Amino acid sequence: MTEVSEVDHDAAHDTAQVAMHEDHTGAPPAAPPGPPTFVEPEAVEADVTTLFAGDTGVLPYQARRALALVLQRRYLSAAGHPAEWKALLAHQGVLASRCHDLFVELVVDRDYEIAYKRQVREAGLSIPVLLKDEPYKRIETLLMLFARNRFRQEQGVGERAAYVDAEELVDYALGFLAQDETNLAGRRREIDNAVASLVREHVLDEVAQGRYRVEPVVEILLPVERLRELTAWLRDPSPSGPGSPHTTDRAGEADEADETHDADDGSDAVDEDEEATA
Known part of the structure; x- marks a missing residue:
């Protein structure tokens, strides 16, 4: 019994010393380092401003142009539209998703720096066809x-x-x-x-x-x-x-x-001068 009492007395003494130290410094001992804090990626919406009345789009201006040009024309090239090409690469995942919502596939050829669209066709699905097969x-x-x-x-x-x-x-x-x-x-x-x-x-x-x-x-x-x-x-x-x-x-x-190719009812034939005024 005496030994136990001495141990208890020593433990109480140590606890008091720790308490006195905390009171003296005004802060508890630092906690051990943990895993790094996860940083959420910045949302696309963060950099977007409204472009027109009632605008609910979430893509920046150049990315929207890239999507519109791919849908409008035969293809989009880095040489012809460098700003839109850069935006397309930066937002490729989102733009591909937008196209998939229309049952259209976005194809990006980085070797030739060309992006174009292709109609999705899947057995067992009733898909409204936006792009027609038109032979040359x-x-x-x-x-x-x-x-x-x-x-x-x-x-x-x-x-x-x-x-x-x-x-x-x-x-x-x-x-x-x-x-x-x-x-x-x-x-x-x-x-x-x-x-x-x-x-x-x-x-x-x-x-x-x-x-x-x-x-x-x-x-x-x-x-x-x-x-x-x-x-x-x-x-x-x-x-x-x-x-x-x-x-x-x-x-x-x-x-x-x-050669069969995808065309969207004549809208691919776009005059460059008309586009420049857009």
């Missing part, structure tokens, strides 16, 4: 094939850009006309219209009268697999077989074989 015309397909080959050739020798002239495009397309073709003026107009269509869709960019820069998007519109099919079709020498581009049947097959 036969002449447009031929011109794109020529432009893509030129693009790859220039890349192969280390050039950063590829260019084609209007007369080159015309001569190439005329080479696939039927040998007994007589309406050359009509065919020339058809080729000119095809060139104008590719310029509107920003596959070709007119840098001077009759001279065009080939845009990298041609690689996406005509992937390697598709290029092989078209090259085999063009090289088939059979006079009446499925590979001949000079037969009546081939004209129909060419339309079926034209």
